[in-house]
Amino acid sequence: MTVNVPRRTLATMMNSLSSGVVPRRGLEYIAVGRKKETETFVHDLEDTAEGGGAFRFISGRYGNGKSFLTQMIRNYAMDKGFAVMDADLAINRRLTGTHKEGLNTYIELVKNLAVKSCPDGGAMDSILQEWIEHVEDSLSEETGKPVSEISPGSVEKALRSSISGMSSLPFYQDFVSVALSYWRDMSRDIDDIPAARWLRGEMQLKTDAKHHLGVNSVITDANWYDFIKIWAEFMVRIGYKGLVVFLDEAVVLYKLQNRQSRSNNYERLLSMFNDIMQGKSSHLSIYVCGTPEFIEDPNRGLYSYEALKSRLVHGRFENGYDNYLGPVINLHPLTNEEVYVLLKTIRDLHSQRFEYASKVTDENLETYLKTVMASVSSSMITPREITRDLISLLDTLHQNPDAKFEDMVSGRKVSVDHNPDDDLIEDLEI
Numbered sequence: 001m002t003v004n005v006p007r008r009t010l011a012t013m014m015n016s017l018s019s020g021v022v023p024r025r026g027l028e029y030i031a032v033g034r035k036k037e038t039e040t041f042v043h044d045l046e047d048t049a050e051g052g053g054a055f056r057f058i059s060g061r062y063g064n065g066k067s068f069l070t071q072m073i074r075n076y077a078m079d080k081g082f083a084v085m086d087a088d089l090a091i092n093r094r095l096t097g098t099h100k101e102g103l104n105t106y107i108e109l110v111k112n113l114a115v116k117s118c119p120d121g122g123a124m125d126s127i128l129q130e131w132i133e134h135v136e137d138s139l140s141e142e143t144g145k146p147v148s149e150i151s152p153g154s155v156e157k158a159l160r161s162s163i164s165g166m167s168s169l170p171f172y173q174d175f176v177s178v179a180l181s182y183w184r185d186m187s188r189d190i191d192d193i194p195a196a197r198w199l200r201g202e203m204q205l206k207t208d209a210k211h212h213l214g215v216n217s218v219i220t221d222a223n224w225y226d227f228i229k230i231w232a233e234f235m236v237r238i239g240y241k242g243l244v245v246f247l248d249e250a251v252v253l254y255k256l257q258n259r260q261s262r263s264n265n266y267e268r269l270l271s272m273f274n275d276i277m278q279g280k281s282s283h284l285s286i287y288v289c290g291t292p293e294f295i296e297d298p299n300r301g302l303y304s305y306e307a308l309k310s311r312l313v314h315g316r317f318e319n320g321y322d323n324y325l326g327p328v329i330n331l332h333p334l335t336n337e338e339v340y341v342l343l344k345t346i347r348d349l350h351s352q353r354f355e356y357a358s359k360v361t362d363e364n365l366e367t368y369l370k371t372v373m374a375s376v377s378s379s380m381i382t383p384r385e386i387t388r389d390l391i392s393l394l395d396t397l398h399q400n401p402d403a404k405f406e407d408m409v410s411g412r413k414v415s416v417d418h419n420p421d422d423d424l425i426e427d428l429e430i
Contacts, residue, residue, distance in 0.1 A: 013026035102220075152187075241283070244285045254291070350391060
């Protein structure tokens with residue numbers, strides 16, 4: 001029996017799938033397989049809520065479902081009360097570099113900050129305002145006075161108290177000062193709030209920070225991860241369970257032509273990995289997605305950096321079994337049976353989306369899948385391509401009632417998408 005999906009979610013989901021893009025919403029309706037991987041993530045979230053965290057690499061070839069899985073966990077984390085950040089790494093967004101590439105990654109992460117009430121990103125301002133309103137309302141309830149009659153000094157004291165306990169973190173005092181400056185400017189209805197630009201990483205001159213905010217620091221390529229840790233603790237202080245960060249397209253680091261650039265980024269990755277695994281951060285989990293080559297290539301991948309290789313290499317006694325609790329989670333392609341279940345779900349959702357009774361039978365879908373798998377090497381076709389082509393087929397059949405499924409599928413060749421992982425990305429650094 002088909003589950004009724006909210007109309008807006010259904011439309012967004014089907015539009016994304018038909019374009020070969022992982023949808024932001026509705027993934028739980030089409031999820032198949034990945035049970036063990038999902039159990040690992042759920043366990044990680046429990047640890048994160050209790051003050052710990054996790055750092056894992058998600059490894060899989062193009063189209064094997066890395067983006068799908070992380071998007072599903074992202075949605076699950078928000079539903080369970082976590083804040084999330086995500087960013088796709090790129091030439092100008094890395095972990096460190098000589099042209100503010102690390103800072104650019106921080107800016108992207110904060111731009112995509114999301115919570116359950118603001119799931120599509122851009123949640124920083126609403127989170128800060130929610131914190132301020134909650135503290136003011138609590139103070140009003142305690143004193144029996146309306147917010148307008150409570151002195152600014154009392155509000156500032158309550159705001160400071162609500163986020164106390166983070167003094168061991170670098171830049172904590174500056175973060176608090178800037179957060180309080182945000183409150184003052186917001187209460188004055190100032191449109192362009194300097195504190196917001198500082199928190200987003202957009203204020204890059206210390207003289208500007210000193211002049212507008214009275215602090216001596218700004219977020220830079222060197223310290224941006226310290227502020228991610230502060231955000232994690234801040235989220236917990238204001239009522240969330242922690243912060244989960246996703247970094248996708250990490251293959252960009254592997255493809256850097258400059259060896260020193262790769263080494264610098266791998267060193268930063270190692271520092272973040274050690275920080276979380278040694279318990280130096282709390283309420284923070286980070287997931288880095290890349291291809292097997294990004295991790296295992298001995299010349300350019302993480303295995304080329306000995307300190308990382310020693311932490312990530314498979315245990316001597318795994319004997320070919322998958323370890324879903326280790327630092328690297330290897331995603332295998334979905335089985336044909338799992339893809340078949342996915343196709344049936346897509347068919348049912350398509351008929352629900354356009355409110356018609358589908359004439360495509362289960363046997364038709366079996367024929368479709370066999371045709372696809374026979375036309376190209378099974379290692380070259382991905383669930384993304386299979387589902388995208390199926391939606392296109394269903395669209396055509398729905399718009400042309402005289403068209404027959406058998407005629408549309410029989411004898412067709414399936415073209416495989418170009419794999420962007422085969423492209424070399426030139427290093428822009430000198």
